[in-house]
Amino acid sequence: MSTETENTVAPDNAGVVETANELRQTMGAVKLSFSWLGTQRKLSDVQTKQAADTFHAATDLVTASKRVIDTKNATYRTLTAIKSQASSYWRSMTLPYPQEGVRLIKQADVAAFEEKMREFKEQLAAAASNLQLEYESIKEAAREKLGDLFNPADYPPTLEGVFEIKWEYPPVEPPNYLMTFNPELYSQEQSRVQQRFETAVVMAENAFAEQLQEMIAHLIERLTDEPDGTKKTFRASAVENFKEFYENFRRMNVRSNAQLEGLIRQASDLVSGVEVKDLRTNSTLRQSLTQQMATVQTALDGLITNAPRRRVLPMSE
Numbered sequence: 001m002s003t004e005t006e007n008t009v010a011p012d013n014a015g016v017v018e019t020a021n022e023l024r025q026t027m028g029a030v031k032l033s034f035s036w037l038g039t040q041r042k043l044s045d046v047q048t049k050q051a052a053d054t055f056h057a058a059t060d061l062v063t064a065s066k067r068v069i070d071t072k073n074a075t076y077r078t079l080t081a082i083k084s085q086a087s088s089y090w091r092s093m094t095l096p097y098p099q100e101g102v103r104l105i106k107q108a109d110v111a112a113f114e115e116k117m118r119e120f121k122e123q124l125a126a127a128a129s130n131l132q133l134e135y136e137s138i139k140e141a142a143r144e145k146l147g148d149l150f151n152p153a154d155y156p157p158t159l160e161g162v163f164e165i166k167w168e169y170p171p172v173e174p175p176n177y178l179m180t181f182n183p184e185l186y187s188q189e190q191s192r193v194q195q196r197f198e199t200a201v202v203m204a205e206n207a208f209a210e211q212l213q214e215m216i217a218h219l220i221e222r223l224t225d226e227p228d229g230t231k232k233t234f235r236a237s238a239v240e241n242f243k244e245f246y247e248n249f250r251r252m253n254v255r256s257n258a259q260l261e262g263l264i265r266q267a268s269d270l271v272s273g274v275e276v277k278d279l280r281t282n283s284t285l286r287q288s289l290t291q292q293m294a295t296v297q298t299a300l301d302g303l304i305t306n307a308p309r310r311r312v313l314p315m316s317e
């Protein structure tokens with residue numbers, strides 16, 4: 001069953017089809033997944049009943065869980081940081097695709113992606129080895145903190161193979177053998193794939209539009225003084241992010257919506273050549289940039305709000 005998205009960027013159907021065809025020629029799919037140690041466990045029925053009885057509550061309306069690993073542990077936090085970095089990198093190098101866990105990657109980027117993901121894999125393995133060295137002390141600390149709720153069965157004997165990062169390149173085009181085996185089915189699958197790539201184009205446009213919205217809102221918020229006139233902390237990234245965003249937009253080459261492309265270029269031009277130190281000290285410059293960015297923001301809001309609904313294919317079929 002298909003779903004509908006609200007607040008999508010209005011697509012130029014001809015542009016969407018053309019861009020989708022180009023994506024099919026230049027991109028493949030990549031899926032990222034992780035194996036991880038769960039840090040929470042549900043309490044047993046007996047323990048949940050005890051918790052409910054404490055508050056004179058009905059057991060069937062109470063759920064309870066316990067944390068079996070201290071997630072503030074520095075080594076564990078290193079693991080989660082690597083996981084977050086890998087996931088962020090995967091997203092930065094890819095475009096959305098209407099299939100769960102799958103995104104589109106430029107074929108020309110696969111080699112660099114492979115190299116970087118291997119680095120993350122090695123980092124994760126090293127961090128997991130370090131956590132293994134602390135594993136017994138972590139369990140002992142949990143035993144002390146959890147008291148009667150501690151259960152040795154909640155912990156695997158070893159952390160070997162528990163923390164893993166995996167990636168693969170699933171096919172998105174129909175298999176060639178269908179052309180000979182069943183030409184009609186092959187044609188149907190070709191149409192299905194085309195629809196998915198057209199949906200991917202619109203999803204990418206929406207993602208770029210939403211990211212630009214967030215960046216502009218953050219920049220305006222940072223440039224707006226406090227009610228008492230105090231200037232807010234202003235980091236260089238608030239400006240530098242626009243350059244990175246524009247370069248990524250151009251690199252991905254999703255240009256089926258001329259209005260969106262124009263707004264992205266306009267926002268990039270507004271901060272091009274602007275010195276961060278000047279924004280920190282020059283109130284006139286701060287006000288001018290705020291007003292100009294607000295104009296872009298209004299146009300972007302109108303572009304998104306006034307867009308018609310567009311049906312999106314199910315995540316999987």
